[in-house]
Amino acid sequence: MPDFSLDIPISFGHCDPAGIVFYPNYFRWFDRCFHSFLQDRAGGHRALCADLDAKGIGLMDVAARFPSPATEGDRMRLDMTIADWGSKVLRLEYTGYVGSRAVVEGHELRGMFVLREGKMRAGDLAPLRARLEAK
Amino acid sequence: MPDFSLDIPISFGHCDPAGIVFYPNYFRWFDRCFHSFLQDRAGGHRALCADLDAKGIGLMDVAARFPSPATEGDRMRLDMTIADWGSKVLRLEYTGYVGSRAVVEGHELRGMFVLREGKMRAGDLAPLRARLEAK
Amino acid sequence: MPDFSLDIPISFGHCDPAGIVFYPNYFRWFDRCFHSFLQDRAGGHRALCADLDAKGIGLMDVAARFPSPATEGDRMRLDMTIADWGSKVLRLEYTGYVGSRAVVEGHELRGMFVLREGKMRAGDLAPLRARLEAK
Amino acid sequence: MPDFSLDIPISFGHCDPAGIVFYPNYFRWFDRCFHSFLQDRAGGHRALCADLDAKGIGLMDVAARFPSPATEGDRMRLDMTIADWGSKVLRLEYTGYVGSRAVVEGHELRGMFVLREGKMRAGDLAPLRARLEAK
Numbered sequence: 001m002p003d004f005s006l007d008i009p010i011s012f013g014h015c016d017p018a019g020i021v022f023y024p025n026y027f028r029w030f031d032r033c034f035h036s037f038l039q040d041r042a043g044g045h046r047a048l049c050a051d052l053d054a055k056g057i058g059l060m061d062v063a064a065r066f067p068s069p070a071t072e073g074d075r076m077r078l079d080m081t082i083a084d085w086g087s088k089v090l091r092l093e094y095t096g097y098v099g100s101r102a103v104v105e106g107h108e109l110r111g112m113f114v115l116r117e118g119k120m121r122a123g124d125l126a127p128l129r130a131r132l133e134a135k
Numbered sequence: 136m137p138d139f140s141l142d143i144p145i146s147f148g149h150c151d152p153a154g155i156v157f158y159p160n161y162f163r164w165f166d167r168c169f170h171s172f173l174q175d176r177a178g179g180h181r182a183l184c185a186d187l188d189a190k191g192i193g194l195m196d197v198a199a200r201f202p203s204p205a206t207e208g209d210r211m212r213l214d215m216t217i218a219d220w221g222s223k224v225l226r227l228e229y230t231g232y233v234g235s236r237a238v239v240e241g242h243e244l245r246g247m248f249v250l251r252e253g254k255m256r257a258g259d260l261a262p263l264r265a266r267l268e269a270k
Numbered sequence: 271m272p273d274f275s276l277d278i279p280i281s282f283g284h285c286d287p288a289g290i291v292f293y294p295n296y297f298r299w300f301d302r303c304f305h306s307f308l309q310d311r312a313g314g315h316r317a318l319c320a321d322l323d324a325k326g327i328g329l330m331d332v333a334a335r336f337p338s339p340a341t342e343g344d345r346m347r348l349d350m351t352i353a354d355w356g357s358k359v360l361r362l363e364y365t366g367y368v369g370s371r372a373v374v375e376g377h378e379l380r381g382m383f384v385l386r387e388g389k390m391r392a393g394d395l396a397p398l399r400a401r402l403e404a405k
Numbered sequence: 406m407p408d409f410s411l412d413i414p415i416s417f418g419h420c421d422p423a424g425i426v427f428y429p430n431y432f433r434w435f436d437r438c439f440h441s442f443l444q445d446r447a448g449g450h451r452a453l454c455a456d457l458d459a460k461g462i463g464l465m466d467v468a469a470r471f472p473s474p475a476t477e478g479d480r481m482r483l484d485m486t487i488a489d490w491g492s493k494v495l496r497l498e499y500t501g502y503v504g505s506r507a508v509v510e511g512h513e514l515r516g517m518f519v520l521r522e523g524k525m526r527a528g529d530l531a532p533l534r535a536r537l538e539a540k
Contacts, residue, residue: 012170013286016282016286020461024432025429027428028148031427032147036146044208046207058425061471147421148429152424159295162293181287195335197334200331279444282450283433301418302417305417306416314478343444343449
């Protein structure tokens with residue numbers, strides 16, 4: 001069971017001259033899926049950052065592969081799973097399906113960036129985890 | 136009553152360093168609203184173009200104004216109305232609301248581009264209108 | 271003579287399944303042209319806003335028309351002209367050319383947003399104009 | 406020595422509410438760098454695909470990490486290196502620098518997709534390599 005899912009109707013404007021999704025759009029959807037999850041569980045990124053005195057829950061590393069193409073008119077279901085809570089790194093895994101066919105598989109590593117003694121650092125994730133699991 | 140509406144949850148990645156929607160995104164949503172309408176009514180842009188021997192139902196002119204800002208976490212309802220069927224120009228009007236507050240108001244003029252005697256021209260819209268009103 | 275120009279090489283990823291520029295991209299380029307002008311003349315948007323105690327130099331109204339298409343491999347020159355300095359509204363006019371052929375013509379109306387007595391308002395543009403004309 | 410480089414001035418509209426580059430933009434720049442390279446060496450993606458009877462030189466896999474942030478007003482130099490020509494997979498490596506500081510490091514794996522007996526397949530890359538190394 002995924003921790004969160006988005007339904008993405010693939011539109012004309014998401015596609016390139018080859019008629020398939022222009023690949024950077026998949027990362028906009030990964031990011032939107034994570035932020036929608038924050039909204040759903042804990043009032044959203046802005047409120048969470050204010051509560052936790054953080055600058056942002058941002059990206060450290062990302063990857064994806066594209067086993068098959070998606071095109072105009074397809075509906076993609078994007079599933080997100082929290083795969084690992086490290087002390088300073090959160091691993092999120094994503095799979096996008098059109099019907100039962102996988103069109104994208106990838107992951108993000110995210111940290112919670114905090115300003116401590118004038119420097120930006122990756123902060124302890126325990127308070128973030130507590131908020132997201134509270135619901 | 137609008138002819139079509141989309142629900143757009145405003146996400147972190149749609150916003151700029153001022154914390155409000157980066158304005159070109161509104162036009163991606165206008166375009167997506169029109170294409171979703173084509174999907175809903177007549178099988179989508181690609182199928183319609185194949186049926187009507189057209190290259191595309193594309194933009195000639197567009198405008199918008201922004202009476203108030205939208206931000207991360209807002210949900211926008213985007214309403215589209217077919218305001219006028221000219222013989223070669225279709226006028227679409229859009230209004231986006233967050234709650235009862237208008238955040239964008241605009242229009243698109245679109246034509247149906249066809250290749251005739253080696254030249255791209257704005258074709259007669261009557262067959263397109265017939266398809267979209269058939270449902 | 272334009273007040274500022276950008277050279278935009280049109281790439282595969284800027285184009286849609288019809289093989290021409292996906293129109294919201296033109297507005298990303300209008301915005302980038304204006305911000306590059308601020309960078310060139312006065313150290314950029316962020317520095318200007320800090321100096322002038324403003325939240326942003328943002329959009330009120332925008333329009334464009336598309337007299338001919340641009341495609342992958344074209345180089346567009348985008349010219350920007352300051353057409354009018356009102357007391358609270360700045361009018362910028364844009365034309366994009368591929369060779370001598372116009373592909374986009376449009377304008378933006380921008381204001382300088384300031385927080386006064388807890389409300390966001392369109393501020394007086396005279397200090398902004400002084401900075402931009404100082405060079 | 407990289408095989409190709411692009412100069413990317415980071416603009417306001419590339420950044421998110423945290424004031425740093427919204428990460429999917431890095432992938433738009435990876436893609437644009439590769440397509441600019443094709444333009445420079447061999448007349449561009451469209452001409453190459455026509456010559457080689459291919460549907461596209463598309464993405465199979467991509468990754469990036471972000472050692473430090475880039476913001477409005479920064480100029481990024483994006484270097485691309487052809488790291489490996491496999492028989493059906495091309496590996497491209499990218500590093501983006503602001504001054505001497507790396508802001509993004511990543512790679513793309515690309516294939517040349519061809520239609521053979523009604524099926525889309527990854528074609529032999531030797532003819533593509535010959536074109537790109539001919540100059």
